[in-house]
Amino acid sequence: MNYTIYIKEKNLTTNIKAAVHEYIKRLSPFCKATVCCAGKKKAAFAGSDINILITPDQTGKHTISSEAFARMISDYALGGYSKISYFIGFSPDDLPILSNQIFSVSSMTLSNEICLIAFTEQLYRAYTINNNITYHK
Structure with a gap:
């Protein structure tokens, strides 16, 4: 599976890059993940099977559990999808094509x-769940 994660930031701070890199490194046995800084422009993307918007959701209406996210990842793989794009910080108006998948990683505003x-941590956690690997050691 190939993931492209678009973030609506011009660039990332050193500490953020380091944290994200650690999870991408941990994901490498399972999948390929790439982060793209899109800045303030509308997201430009092509060739993805599924496009998912990650949005802040203080209501908790769009949050899902780690187990449900792991099932979603597994279902996409079993469905034959090989490329998934995630969009962080964008609004639906910024995206020319969007699946009906919208979710939040937290009910807090981040x-x-x-x-x-x-x-990226939850993506790694989903793969540990799907592969029966102990997450907390």
């Missing part, structure tokens, strides 16, 4: 950068 860390 900055785009913190949301990126939380999302």
Whole structure:
């Protein structure tokens, strides 16, 4: 599976890059993940099977559990999808094509950068769940 994570930031701070890099490194046995800083422009993307918007959601209406996210990842793989794009910090108006998948990684309001860390961590957690690997050691 190939993931592209678009974030609506011009660039990332050194500490954020380091944290995200750690989770991408941990994901490498399972999948390929790439982070693209899109800045303030509308997201430009092509060739993705599924496009998913990650949005702040203080209501908790769009949050999902780690187990449900792991099932979603597994279902996409079993469905034959090989490329998934995630968009952090964008609005639906910024995206020319969007699946009906919209979710939040937390019911708290997070900055785009913190949301990126939380999302890459949850992506790694989903793969540990799907592969029966102990997450907490």
